[in-house]
């Protein structure tokens with residue numbers, strides 16, 4: 687079982703890469719941003735608390751995001767259709783794919799405290815992180831992508847000012863998490879300035895070299 691964590695500033699394409707890797711390596715893709723957006727969409731109490739914070743581009747509190755991650759890691763709650771009674775991961779259902787055992791976590795941890803929390807949760811589940819992937823991009827390329835993304839994404843936190851704020855938070859709060867993983871030897875940094883397929887190829891090479 688492989689458990690990966692992927693990092694990247696807004697605009698680096700971490701969600702896209704996480705989806706591609708989940709497919710290729712048969713991993714469960716857990717995006718805390720997607721889990722939160724789902725709560726907002728369903729107007730749950732958690733979603734109602736998270737919405738204003740996310741719209742400002744700030745980090746939601748650990749009391750909001752940690753239980754969502756915990757639930758996603760333990761249960762089948764990352765079901766693609768939460769309203770359906772069908773479980774696509776059920777091993778007994780003929781013709782349905784089995785539930786992936788490994789996972790790729792995208793969007794968590796974002797602070798050193800969250801990294802410690804993840805270690806604690808994984809410890810309880812007798813799992814460990816096998817590799818941490820950091821997609822890196824020169825800031826001028828990020829700014830160019832911000833303009834592009836602000837025009838097309840449709841996300842309420844994707845205005846230019848808010849994306850800049852999210853990048854600042856990434857540099858301030860999330861970069862120290864990368865140092866944390868660098869020290870433990872788990873980190874690979876990948877240049878994300880080329881096309882999606884190039885970045886994907888680089889990441890796959892790193893995964894195959896390190897844990898395959």
Ligand code: ADP
Pocket residue numbers: 694695696697718719720722739740741743744745746747751792793794795796800843852
């Ligand atoms: P991006 O990487 O482009 O910022 P995400 O989808 O990962 O997008 O996150 C969107 C928003 O969801 C964040 O700006 C933040 O408000 C919230 N969020 C996601 N993950 C976390 C987390 N681990 N801790 C706190 N807030 C989070």
